[in-house]
Amino acid sequence: MDRPAFKVTWGNDCIDVQPGSTFLDVKKQLGWDDGVLMVSANGQPRELMAKIEEDCEIAPLGFDDEKARWALRHTAAHVLAQAVKRLFPGVRLGIGPAIEDGFYYDFDTKSPFVPEDLIKIEEEMQRIVNENMPVVRQEVLREQSLDMFRKSNEPFKLELIRELPEGESISVYKQGEFVDLCAGPHVPSTGHIKAFKLLTIAGAYWRGDENLPMLQRIYGTAYLTQEQLQEHLDRLEEIKKRDHRKLARELDLFSIQEEGGPGLVYWHPKGALIRECIENLWRQEHRKRGYQLVYSPHIAKLDLWKTSGHWDWYRDSMYAPMVVEDVEYLLKPMNCPFHILMFKNQTRSYRELPIRYGELGTVYRYERSGALHGALRVRGFTQDDAHIFCRLDQLEDELVGVLELAQFMLKTFGYDEYHCMLSVRNPEDKAKYIGDDDVWVVAESALEGALKRKGLPYRVDPGEAKFYGPAIDIKVMDAVGRLWQGTTIQVDLNLPERFDVSYVGEDGEKHRPVMIHRTVLGAMERFIAGLVELYAGAFPLWLSPVQVAVIPVSEKQHAYAREVESYLAEAGLRVLCDLDNEKMSYKIRQAQLNKIPYMLVVGGREAGEKTVSVRHRTYGDLGAFELADFASAAKREAEEKLLDSVLASVS
RNA sequence: GCUCACAUAGCUCAGUAGGCAGAGCGCAUCCUUGGUAAGGAUGAGGUCACCGGUUCGAUUCCGGUUGUGAGCUCCA
Numbered sequence: 119m120d121r122p123a124f125k126v127t128w129g130n131d132c133i134d135v136q137p138g139s140t141f142l143d144v145k146k147q148l149g150w151d152d153g154v155l156m157v158s159a160n161g162q163p164r165e166l167m168a169k170i171e172e173d174c175e176i177a178p179l180g181f182d183d184e185k186a187r188w189a190l191r192h193t194a195a196h197v198l199a200q201a202v203k204r205l206f207p208g209v210r211l212g213i214g215p216a217i218e219d220g221f222y223y224d225f226d227t228k229s230p231f232v233p234e235d236l237i238k239i240e241e242e243m244q245r246i247v248n249e250n251m252p253v254v255r256q257e258v259l260r261e262q263s264l265d266m267f268r269k270s271n272e273p274f275k276l277e278l279i280r281e282l283p284e285g286e287s288i289s290v291y292k293q294g295e296f297v298d299l300c301a302g303p304h305v306p307s308t309g310h311i312k313a314f315k316l317l318t319i320a321g322a323y324w325r326g327d328e329n330l331p332m333l334q335r336i337y338g339t340a341y342l343t344q345e346q347l348q349e350h351l352d353r354l355e356e357i358k359k360r361d362h363r364k365l366a367r368e369l370d371l372f373s374i375q376e377e378g379g380p381g382l383v384y385w386h387p388k389g390a391l392i393r394e395c396i397e398n399l400w401r402q403e404h405r406k407r408g409y410q411l412v413y414s415p416h417i418a419k420l421d422l423w424k425t426s427g428h429w430d431w432y433r434d435s436m437y438a439p440m441v442v443e444d445v446e447y448l449l450k451p452m453n454c455p456f457h458i459l460m461f462k463n464q465t466r467s468y469r470e471l472p473i474r475y476g477e478l479g480t481v482y483r484y485e486r487s488g489a490l491h492g493a494l495r496v497r498g499f500t501q502d503d504a505h506i507f508c509r510l511d512q513l514e515d516e517l518v519g520v521l522e523l524a525q526f527m528l529k530t531f532g533y534d535e536y537h538c539m540l541s542v543r544n545p546e547d548k549a550k551y552i553g554d555d556d557v558w559v560v561a562e563s564a565l566e567g568a569l570k571r572k573g574l575p576y577r578v579d580p581g582e583a584k585f586y587g588p589a590i591d592i593k594v595m596d597a598v599g600r601l602w603q604g605t606t607i608q609v610d611l612n613l614p615e616r617f618d619v620s621y622v623g624e625d626g627e628k629h630r631p632v633m634i635h636r637t638v639l640g641a642m643e644r645f646i647a648g649l650v651e652l653y654a655g656a657f658p659l660w661l662s663p664v665q666v667a668v669i670p671v672s673e674k675q676h677a678y679a680r681e682v683e684s685y686l687a688e689a690g691l692r693v694l695c696d697l698d699n700e701k702m703s704y705k706i707r708q709a710q711l712n713k714i715p716y717m718l719v720v721g722g723r724e725a726g727e728k729t730v731s732v733r734h735r736t737y738g739d740l741g742a743f744e745l746a747d748f749a750s751a752a753k754r755e756a757e758e759k760l761l762d763s764v765l766a767s768v769s
Numbered sequence: 770g771c772u773c774a775c776a777u778a779g780c781u782c783a784g785u786a787g788g789c790a791g792a793g794c795g796c797a798u799c800c801u802u803g804g805u806a807a808g809g810a811u812g813a814g815g816u817c818a819c820c821g822g823u824u825c826g827a828u829u830c831c832g833g834u835u836g837u838g839a840g841c842u843c844c845a
Contacts, residue, residue, distance in 0.1 A: 222840095230773060320840030321772025328842045332772050335840070363838095367780075376818080376836050432845050452845070486770050487836095489843060584845075672802040699801085700808090707806035721804055731805080739805055 186305075186342060191216035193253055193293075193304040194243075194314050194340040198223045200296035201242035202336075205235075211298070212274050212324060212333045219350065220339030224322055226274065227334050231319045236336070240316045250309030251294040255302055257287040266290070266297065274324065275299050313347035314340035357598055362650040363492040369655050369712065371646075371663075372493060381490045381497030383643050388663035391692070392649075393642055395661050397478060399530070399759075400502055400639070407523055409476040409504060414456035416480065420446035426455045427616055437484050453479035454610075454635060457505040458617045466621040471631060472508035472516055478642070479503045493647035500642040506634040507619070510560055513632050517568035517590070517607060524592060524605040524638050525572070531649060532658070532761045533594040537601065538574050540565055541589045544581035551585050553611035561609040561632070562588045586612030596652045604645075607636040656713040656735060659763070660756045667709040668695040668730075671702050671721030678725035682718060682745060689749045691756065710735055715763065716752060737766040 195214035202209055202225055212224030225231075231239075258266070260279065267275040278299060282288060291300045293308055305311070315338060322335040341347040358364075366372050371389030374382060385393060401411060420439050423429040428436070428451060439446040450456070457475040466473070480500045489495055508516050528536055542562050543551050551558065565588055569576045576590070583589060592605040610633040613619070620628040639645040649657070659665055666686055670679040676697055683695035694714070696705045702719065709717045719731040723742075730748055732740040743751075748765070755764045 233774085318839055319773065322841045323771075326842075328771065332841075334772075337840080374837095380836070428845070435843085435845075454845095483844080486843060488770060488772095488841080490837095495844075586845090669805085671804055674802075699799095701801090701803055703803085703805065704807055705805095710806055717805080719805060723804085733805055 185303075187340075188216045189303045189305050190311060190342060191221040191340045192300075192302070193308065194311050194338060195221040195223050196253070196291065196293060196296065196298055196300070196304070197243050197246050197308055197311060197314075198239065198316070198336060198338060199225075199298060200246055200293065201239050203296065205238060205242055210274060211272050213278070214298075220317070220337060222322075222335050222337045224324070224333040224335045226324075226331070230334050231336065233319070236316050236319065239336070243311075243314065243316075246294070247308050247311045247314075249294065250307050252307045253304045254292045255304070256290050256292060258290055260284065260286070260288055263288045263290060263299065267299065270297070311340055313342070313344045314338060315347060315351070353598060357600075360598065360651045360654045361492075362494070362647040365650050365655040366493070366647075369650075369663075371650065374492075374496075379497075380487060381485060381495075383493055383496055383498065389646070391663045392646060392657065392661050396639070396642070396646070400478070400527075403523065403526065404474075404476045404504070407474075407519060408472075409474040411476050412457070412460060414453055414460070414477060414479060415450070416482075417447045417449055418455070420448050422455050422459075423448050425616060426613060428452070428455075435483050435485070437482055449482040450479075451481050451483045453477055453481065453501065453503045454505060454613060454633075455617070458613060458619055458633075461505075461507055462617065462619055466507075466631075468509060468621055468623045468629070471621060472506050472512050474504060474506045474516075476502075476504040493643040496641075496643050499644065501637050502639045502642065502645075503635075503637050506636070507614075507621075507631040508634070509621075509629070510557075510632050513561065513609070513634075514564040514567045514571075516634055517564055517609075518571055520605075520607050520634065520636050520638070521568055521572045521574065521590070524607075527638050528592075528594055528604065530759055532652065533596075533604070535595040536604070537593045537595075538569060538576035539582070539591045539593065540569060540576050540578045541582035541584075541591060542578060542580055543583045543588065547581070551583065553587070553615075557611055558588070561611065565590050565607070565609065584608060586610050594648075596648065597654070598651075602640075602644075602648050604640055605636070605638050606640075607634065609633075610635050656715075658759065658761045659715050659752065660759045662713070662715050663692065664694045664712065664714045665692045665756065666694070666716045666718060666752065667705070667712075667714045668693060668718045668720065669702055669705045669709065670697065671719065675720050675722065675725050679720050682720060682730060685745060686749055686752075689753055691749065691752055706733065716748075716765075718748070732765060734763050734766055737763060740765055 192215065195216060198221070199211055199214055202223070203211075206225075206227065208228060210226040212226060214221065214223030260282070263279050264276060267279065275298075279288060288299065289301055290297050291302060291304055317337045317339060320335045320337065321332045323332050324330040339347065339350060341350060366389065369388060370386050371392065372386055373384045374380065375384055378384065404411060417440075420429065423436075429448075432451065436451050437449045439448050441447075456479075457477070460475060461473060478500050480498065482498045485495060485497050490497070506516050506520075540562075542565075543558060548555065566576075566578075569590065582591075587609040589606060589608040591603060591607075593601040594604045595601055614630050614633050619631060619633070621631050623629045649661070657663075668679045668682050668686075670676055679695050679697065683693050686693045696709070698705065706717055706719075713735055715735055717733040717735070719733060721731070724730055727742070728745055729742045730745055731742050732748055734740055743765070751764050754760075
């Protein structure tokens with residue numbers, strides 16, 4: 119591939135470089151002898167070279183915006199640290215990497231930062247950017263670097279250096295008076311940072327360990343252009359607008375009550391209706407696919423959880439036991455042991471398998487208070503759970519069946535993009551997992567085989583398997599590009615053993631069944647919260663709590679409006695007839711704000727002709743329809759669970 | 770659980786440099802009867818999250834509790 123000649127800048131110097139030149143050539147041309155390693159090509163930040171070694175050929179690294187962004191953000195982190203050191207000399211530095219969407223730097227401060235500090239720091243950062251100092255890489259010996267950071271009194275940096283391998287040289291980056299331990303890469307000078315913004319202050323443990331001291335973290339973001347930065351800030355705004363906590367209140371879907379306790383969700387009528395629609399679909403689809411639906415209790419004897427192993431492993435995440443007639447009971451954190459007990463309730467033949475028990479099972483987990491988040495992370499939630507007991511030779515077919523169900527559900531709800539992860543053992547560390555090696559091999563290959571048979575692209579995640587078995591996890595992407603954990607399909611090699619679950623085989627001997635633990639939606643709370651954000655509150659017709667609002671133009675049409683209401687209700691649609699003493703335009707506004715899909719305006723004309731004027735929340739005025747035509751179209755849209763209006767395409 | 774911030778009417782938020790609190794929306798009543806996103810008037814609503822302390826006096830200052838938010842840690 120031909121590569122064009124390009125310009126290389128270092129600080130204020132700029133030279134032409136021929137393709138194929140090495141870094142040493144460039145150094146010679148620039149007349150630099152020290153370890154300057156960072157340059158940018160053609161003066162464009164998007165054409166930076168991310169990293170250049172002494173002996174490597176010089177080439178713009180693919181004109182890679184992503185790499186350039188990371189270098190830019192990393193430098194921005196250094197600029198942030200430099201600004202903080204200028205303003206607060208007593209502060210000690212932690213680490214400051216570039217991250218997805220931005221960067222952060224951790225600081226050890228005597229008194230925490232306040233929001234006003236953020237403004238001051240940002241101003242100082244701008245000054246540093248304006249100073250346009252070259253960012254210079256230096257290779258130093260270990261002892262030199264220790265000396266350097268000892269002098270500048272940076273204990274956290276010393277800790278990091280001591281952990282670097284002996285003998286290797288260590289790189290530091292300098293800009294003006296500021297030096298940081300860093301592997302790079304960086305942009306050539308602070309002036310390259312054209313678009314940045316500090317966002318928030320938060321606490322974060324040193325090295326991510328909750329037993330170590332907590333530092334003050336400042337988050338910021340930086341982009342190659344002001345437009346990209348603005349785009350990112352707009353996206354943050356959009357995410358805020360879609361926040362399920364805000365929309366759930368505005369649309370009166372559900373709440374969490376302070377008097378009731380944190381992490382416990384109250385489903386209001388409209389939210390409950392959405393949930394009911396989803397649950398109905400869920401039950402229908404499971405019956406269709408050979409599941410038997412069951413109910414199990416909410417509490418069970420502590421001993422059951424000892425048998426299952428949950429008591430030993432997850433005691434800290436369970437609500438404390440309650441004592442009834444001297445026996446300790448636990449609120450269930452999961453449904454599996456119950457389904458196992460039902461399976462074990464009688465002797466099972468191989469002919470019965472697979473047995474698929476499905477349950478919308480409400481479980482309670484004592485999540486740490488700081489982990490709670492709206493309806494996404496709660497303490498009481500209803501899993502769309504199922505456990506499949508099958509023979510090893512049936513495993514792959516069963517997994518395929520679950521994948522098909524998952525695909526069907528995700529498609530129905532409008533999740534077009536999802537990523538499959540195959541979580542397998544870490545081959546280096548087989549001792550960490552229970553069960554025989556050959557069973558693991560079969561289980562992992564069954565999961566992989568199922569993915570292949572469905573033609574689903576997947577990524578293998580070694581080491582991500584649970585200790586009791588491998589799994590497939592599906593992450594779905596929402597409208598603003600965030601990933602949500604949805605379906606999880608786990609092969610469990612542990613519980614059947616612990617509970618001594620067996621079936622009688624063709625040979626008359628006892629055999630151990632394989633158990634699949636799976637949820638398709640995850641939990642009702644989390645799934646619906648996700649849907650709220652996916653649709654920004656504007657649910658497709660079949661899920662809309664109110665599907666149609668009937669809006670009379672004046673009081674004279676109240677009788678006809680009622681007629682329309684009862685006709686549509688009769689047809690099975692969820693209708694609201696708005697007879698309030700308000701102007702029509704006001705009622706339309708209310709319906710719009712409530713994101714009601716269809717508004718039927720009925721005035722003198724419509725009453726006379728027995729028609730309705732249809733307005734759609736997205737498409738606006740669609741014109742007049744015969745009442746019966748509207749009803750059948752809307753019914754079809756709801757019954758077929760269409761994601762878009764059928765009437766909009768008609769008109 | 771940890772760090773920081775926040776908590777005023779159903780909602781969104783002002784406010785008092787310590788002297789018993791305000792707007793808009795919503796709600797109620799009345800007027801208005803209208804043609805595709807806000808007609809008008811009147812009125813009701815607050816132990817300023819809770820518990821202590823300082824003070825003649827605390828919604829305001831201080832401490833604690835609870836809850837919420839941003840992160841960290843965790844998420845069977």
